Amino acid sequence: MLTHRSSSPATLCLSLLGLYFLGLVLSQPTANLSTTWAASSISSVSFGNGSPVGSVKPILLRGNDVPSFACGFVSMLSETSYLFAISIVYTNASQIDQTYTAFPEVVWAANRNNPMVNPTLELTSEGDLILKDGDGPVAWSTNTSGKSVVGLNLTDSGNLVLFDDNNVPVWQSFDHPMDSLVLGQKLTIGQKLVPSVSETNWTAQSLLSLSMTSTGLFAQMDTNPPQVYYPVRINFPNTSNDSNYIEFVNGTLALFTNSTRNGSVFINIPSASLFMRLEYDGHLRAYEFDTAKYQWTVAADILVRDYGDCGYPTVCGQYGICTSNGQCTCPDSNGGTNYFKQTNDRHPNLGCYEEVPLSCDNLQFQSLLELGDLSYFTYSTDPQSTPDLANVTKVNCKDACAKNCSCKAAFYVRGSNIRSDAGSCYLLSEVFSLMNLEQLNNSIGYIKVQNSSNKGGKTNRLGLILGSSLGSLFALIIVIGVIKVSSRKREVVDEADEDHLDQVPGMVMRFTYDSLKVITEDFSKKLGEGGFGSVFEGILKDGSKVAVKRLDGLGHIKKSFLAEVETIGSIHHVNLVTLVGFCTESSHRLLVYEYMPNGSLDKWIFCISSEYALNWQQRRKIIYDIAKGLNYLHEECRRKILHLDIKPQNILLDENFNAKVADFGLSKLIDRDKSQVMTTMRGTPGYLAPEWLSAAITEKVDVYSFGVVVLEIVSARKLFDNSQDSENTYLVGVFRRKAEEGGLSDFIDSHSEDMRLNEAQAVNMLRIAAWCLQGDSTKRPSMSTIVKVLDGLMDVPDDLEYDFSYPPLMKTSAKAPQEEVPYAASTPLLPSVLSGPR
Template identity: 55%
Template sequence: MGWACCTVLLYLVLFSVIVLANGYLTVNSSTTSWTNREPVGDLLKADATIILASRSFGDPDYGHACFCGFFCNQTCNSSRFATFLLNDDPQVLWSANSKNPVSISATLKLNSERGLVLQDADGTVAWSTNISNKSVAAINLTDNCNLMLLDENNATIWQSFDHPSWPTDTLFSGQKLVPGQQLTSEGGLFSLSITTRGLFAYINSNPPLCYWSYLPSLANIISYVQFDSSGLIYFTGTNSSFVILSNPTTSSFMQYMRLEPDGHTRVYHQDWQEVDDLFQITDLCAYPTVCGSYGICINGGCSCPGPINGTSYFQPIKDRRLDLGCSLVIPLSCDASKNQILLEIQNITYFPLLDTSIPEINPYYQNISLRTCTEACLENCSCKAAIYYSSGRCYLQSEIFSLNAITIENTNHKVYIKVQNVPSAVPPQQLTNHGKNKHPLGIIMGSSLGSLLVLFLIGLFVFRIWNKEDADEDEEYHLDHVPGMPTRYSYDELQTITENFNKKLGEGGFGTVFEGTLINGTKVAVKRLDGFSQIKKSFLAEVETIGSTHHFNLVRLIGFCAEKFHRLLVYEYMPNGSLDRWIFHKNSEMLLDWKHRKKIIIEIARGLTYLHEECRQKIVHLDIKPHNILLDENFNAKVSDFGLSKLVDREQSQVVTTMRGTPGYMAPEWLSSVITEKVDVYSFGIVLMEILCGRRNLDHSQPEEAMHLLDLFKKNIEEDQLLDLVDKNSEDMQLHGEEVVNMMRVAAWCLQNDFTKRPSMSMVVKVFEGVVNVESNLDHFFSNPPLLNARAGVDNQEVHAFAATPLLPSVLSGPR
């Protein structure tokens, strides 16, 4: 065949090795079917059934060889067909069936019609290369770990490099990224995205913030980027190539480029030895997490914001590790928003505004005053900082990463951070000249009365503490004896279940989520609520309410812990994560088809119907968004995260509450802070459009005219071009375009500006079931209301007395 490389076939039976003389495997070979077997022995600390090895396996001077075959998990009760390296730390490089592992006795077959077909032990097809209209002649594994199917002319029909395991953080030498694809760091905090206009590195906050970019000249439209020994190169439609990031350490050894959890993009040899940092950002302070949350970076060093007027609001997370960041001395609480203030941090800027070469992030508001900007932040529970430019631009931040010190006073913009203020004791009055002539008897009487007052206050304080402990004990005893309550765990038990909170799944506004395993082997998600030592009865009351609430489309609360100052919640584990990762990816292997999307939409509607109409108390969620919709192993949708929810008595039609939620999903009536369950209906309408269109409602990466999905929705309704909005990255969605458009009409009903014209969620379910029709007389003037003058709206509403009763604030929060 004239091949330069000689491929080795290994069929692992007691680790025996069979060498093929032909150098690669054809479909006519005697062995074209392999079975996943029980692991036997220990091959370089990995349990694997090895099918192919690259030519470098027979050349120890060349470096580590690539292998492909069945690679099993730690317990070897399931396996993936994968390419991998076998060394001191075995690494899976690519996996065909990462979302659908197979069992022992699964088979992999090679044939000319379909290429590779992976069947589980019961005969079901777990994965295939799905070759059509082409005939496969051979399979080859290259030295850079690219698994290829070849035709009779040795031309490539299919290769693993074109079908990476999404999400992935690694590019191999010779591998491409095309517009719409991205690398995602382990943990999901950072992404490196490619569009036709450039390459962008983001920290995946809400909204995502860019910290590095490459923008070619307008004449060059990027067709794809490729990593090779020269570095990262982009190619235009005319096949012209330009180096974006150079790699000075060229080598004959296989290399990888990896987007790291700290935001760096590093190059490694095949033994994972670091050889270069591709971004080559000279100022380390430009990396978003270099000093952790709230940490200030100056010349690569880290510190916390200092005391202001003698009061310390920030503290290091770990004294000798300032790079881990800082925390608020008193954590923010939506339920104590009246005691929140904004502190101006002098001579500070923020990383998205540090580099003028990075495309400017879009402000939330323009042409507004400083006071309006700061008030908007104070009235939005999700806002943690406000950045204001003298030109009138206002940026509200829902997350705070590293801050950047500047050596000269900044007159261009101001940075304000929200903190929880503690009212200090009234300082003693200064002695005046008039006090010198007071009668001694008056001094003695004043001192005696003062002493009695102090003793009285001390006694009152002790009584209240004693009374509180009694009340808490009574309430906790009550919870332990309420039928249908979830399991109550001790803090020590949850430490054991989570292996001392070792494996973090994610973080949210109310705490951190960890993976755990119950004694019976059931996986759970344990949420540790941070900064909730002040929580009293509301925590236990809501555990009782939501803990006794059961519905298939709500994430199930398995248990809780309320011990001293510890507050933890134990939820069922959702292996497929949140909905956003399945609808916003542009890779076909990650996108959901119409059948799954329709099913998820209906299940979200049913979950909300239960919360609004079928519970003992109405529950208004207040933060419906794709991130808060979790998917189980069968892609059943579960509404989660009740961290901002409100409990409403049945006789209440509307309530007053402070602004809370996520920008882009909040209903227009939040301006008045008078809300009903219809705010959830509005948010559902936004989520519905995002699912159908495969994009975010507020997408700062889009051109200005396409940034707001609702603006496009209104325009396309008027032009009768709703089909243009259907997710273009999914052929299946395009095939079901008429059904998708019909569901968009339901979204339009949910998005009515006047909340009284929106349907109830039970009505939405009936529309989906074909029982009723969508309202025909709809207003298509959809708005994305700014959060301006929200404080005034609340004050005015509270003046008008129309039976608006404050609600019990929720502290429950499912996995984020």
């Protein structure tokens, strides 16, 4: 049944699944090194009504009753879509006819956002646990290669553990929680529970989270700043430190301080509860198994406050108002203009959207909609919350929001002294569910709205505009006629191209320009800017965040843009940023990408603040992720795709610091002169390989840029640093000098003690960078070779040259090191650059 290279105790366990599945404890639930499990070779055990959805292909088993844990492949989304997960199942073998009646409850998953059709799990001989989709690239890994791992174990509490010779955990699933806690599991500082955006959409994560801090336990919306809706603060003296944690123990959710049980805060939960889950609606629910009905039931709703469902930030969606009778409505202007509409008329709980998005470019057309007796969860559910402005009047509060472009709403809370007009003011940059409740009548809400135009214009001005316009009308009609005739043929071709794109299987979404204006709030939240255009934050109707890239100056290349969308949209790799959709309307060209919460890599490697410090394992994983992404573009697509602008700003990090390459394919969109197969030199000074000046361009230009980025990650220094003296300004030059002096260890980030503890590995990574920076492109390794070196399957050669060649233009561009610069020079570009993926 198993595809394996060596037998393990789990093999015997699985070979007897046809008898009782988990009904009998057949073997210790462990596995040895050099073992591979393919989902296609493991029999499914169905639950519930016998549907393939909800079935388990078990690998490791623990227990013969409730709770029983199964670690394996679970089809929770569809019958052909699997997660590698740990689930709780009911497996009472004494009642064979009632076994398998309850759906498995997934409490942890490795590939939560990336379900697979044909997953394969391997515990390598080096001690790394890796997950692939068929023969594809590694999609998930524990990154434990070379850490003395000797085996894999599923514990009695449902913790998946890689352990060493001393039975000490090297890696464990409990350190990487998803949305659930099981009995005996802790949530420590730095960890959080994050639910999916909906009950059926597991592939996108919500803004909701439950996290532990040095001052308490907080359920919140992860905005900037966070919006807390359920706080459990530690009020004991001298307890604010990094040793605090909560633990799900029998009948209690306990908060421990100073690593002891002294001064603990307890939240009582029914003792029969087996696990708890933070769910898409913000509730933290504990579940138990009903042995009479053979089904999972809610034992307790833990995060409950005085205001019922109205106290949860997503109950009525964005801008939705939750009322005492449980209804959801939109803000109303009391008989005036309706500024908001329901996102979905049949489902009011999905929230409201602005008829005219807010725009910082049109502040003169903005106003504040006053709504009396309107409250918000941040201060209503958290009396200790700190207002943005204290002891101010409601006029002061309103004016503060009006003058602040990022403010979308203000709430004025009256003070306890009824004779005083001084109160507290809360300013919001993100607006979620509002509250209109009888017991909360001490606050006033001001919702910022955008008027479509200046309605105070005078009649004579309007007449002047109309009169002057009529004079040009006839000429305009003639021009339109000529354009219409000359472009009719081209429009037919463009429409055919667009129709073709809509027929491509699995093609990404097509957005209208107006819809993108709505989800980006009229492009008001800029995430970044580069040579191809600007990037803005957006929120889709289901609450998931996206990044919208507005391409500048490309309105005339609609056909090339559509072809490029087809290319990028068909690429799917865990280390490439996913294209969600696109817009091609009139002269607008926009791309909608998945949102990466931790932003670009430069934010984390060039900041000496401890808040953004990366340890060695994180840096190594990021380098590995970049290499895997480039290897896919270079060698695993049907034809090669060159990136041509690898730099930290184009490497994005998700919530778990997994790195993904961005803007791949955009370089192909620029300068598409196929007749000459040429391209204008583009890129960022210092990251460009020497051959850009004289030779044919191959994938080795990306390898060179990758080497530069590795230097920056290991040293935590910018490529050009004008704060240094002249001989230390250019990072590659410093690296060359350190190598010649035999002092590569001096090149490692001096601010990180963890880097020093892993000095040998860091120095070897610098040798990989040197290999990539060879002046002769033929001496540089391929990205697949780099991946093998990082996997420990190959060594870096000893005959490296450290006399790196780099373009003289680099020296003259040092004053603007991070700007993408188009050069006037041209260089031959191999046809592979213009090829598409499979």
